[in-house]
Amino acid sequence: MKYETIIGLEIHAQLATESKMFCGCSTKFGAEPNSNICPVCTGQPGTLPVVNKKAFELAIKTAIALNCKIEPQSIFARKNYFYPDLPKDYQVSQYELPLATGGYINVEVDGEVKKIGITRVHLEEDAGKLVHQGAAQIMGADSSLVDYNRTGTPLMEIVSEPDIRSPKEAAAYMQTMANLLQYIAVSDAKLEEGSLRCDANISLRPIGQKEFGTKSELKNMNSFKAVEKALIYEVKRHNEVVSEGGKIVQDTRFYDEKTDTTKGMRTKEFAHDYRYFPEPDLVPVEPSQEWVEEIRQSLGELPANRKARFIKDFGLTTDDAGLLVSNKAVADFFEEALKLLNNPKAIANWINGELTAYLNEHNLTITQANISPAKLVELIQAIDQGTISGKIAKTVLVKVLETGKSVKEVVAESGLTQMSDEGELVKIIRDVIKNNPKQLEQYKGGKTTVLAFFVGQTMKATKGRANPGMVNKLLKQELG
Ligand SMILES: [Zn+2]
Incomplete structure (x- = not known):
């Protein structure tokens, strides 16, 4: 049986705002740990979030560039889970009602343009960063420190339709998206600084079948190469499992650059595990048509x-x-x-x-x-x-x-001006000919390709300053 690869990507881009999603803290990269924090982004009791208007504007700008429909109303929700880098124990994210839906982007792969659907664009906040001591990751570390500078940084998530059919297409999609985000100045899309990250859903299905196969989710890839390599590995892994009559178990996996393989971290949670509910501290956002139009005009x-x-x-x-x-x-x-x-x-x-x-x-x-x-x-x-x-x-x-x-x-x-003085050049050319009697003999013997050798020698003698056209002409003349 022949299978086709089905890939969908979720791109998380840090928005180019000066301040965080729900407070006034700076989003500057590389600051002292825990210097850009406040009671709001560290989840202190009694604090209230306020939506960053600029983040909304940049996300709308992106959504327009991706041919999406801007929804008249979007709502923030709480995604509940515990992790030490998440001081509130929930992440605020748009869930049921995102900011924009139903767009597309054209991606060029091997000289052909492919239209890839965009399911939705929504806003959310980033978590903090754990710094493990004594090891690169939590496994084997003596202890872990937490830096909340990144906590509450505005993120935009762009979810594609499962329209991507190969790892190469996935990498091209991500590259095209990164270029677009940089171009319209909504994100610096610097992968090395983590301002652009990518998750991928991948599954295989028999050609001709409508339903999708069981998918694996690849988390947090931060280079175009990693996306492509991780997906290549996954296609191979899925193929091996199904061709041996096995079943893919839906799970979340990480790509390990060192071994160029993916590793399962946990079986996949489902949406209901997160107990999503509307964020009670924020009102729904309803961008006016005039505002959306204004942003559209500014896009160029x-x-x-x-x-x-x-x-x-x-x-x-x-x-x-x-x-x-x-x-x-x-x-x-x-x-x-x-x-x-x-x-x-x-x-x-x-x-x-x-x-x-x-x-x-x-x-x-x-x-x-x-x-x-x-x-x-x-x-x-x-x-x-x-x-x-x-x-x-x-x-x-x-x-x-x-x-x-x-x-x-x-x-x-x-003194790099071109030498165009014929008399001066002729002198040099005569020297070159005199110093290379063997080549001269070859030339006289009919091997005219030796001319290139003489041109090269002359250019060398003039440190590249001779006019090549003139060198050719004079050489032919001098060689007779
Ligand atoms: Zn803050």
């Missing part, structure tokens, strides 16, 4: 539309356009540069190539780096005008980024 052009426009209007490849719109600041940079120089291909190449490589290497954003659209255009124009070679331009760009100087200054100071 979404990355998918911008990518399509870049391809259509500027003739960029799908890859180039995709890379540019994966970050709003980069896409803005591209369009600013384009206003100064109508050469979309060259600008895209420099941004996606050398510039991105430098930014990644130095862990900088395009707005933090010593570069502006005008400087990049200056660089491209210097190549076009023959002042510097394309090769030298790469060195110039790095110098510009390192020093903050203009292209002109860097070129003038380091």
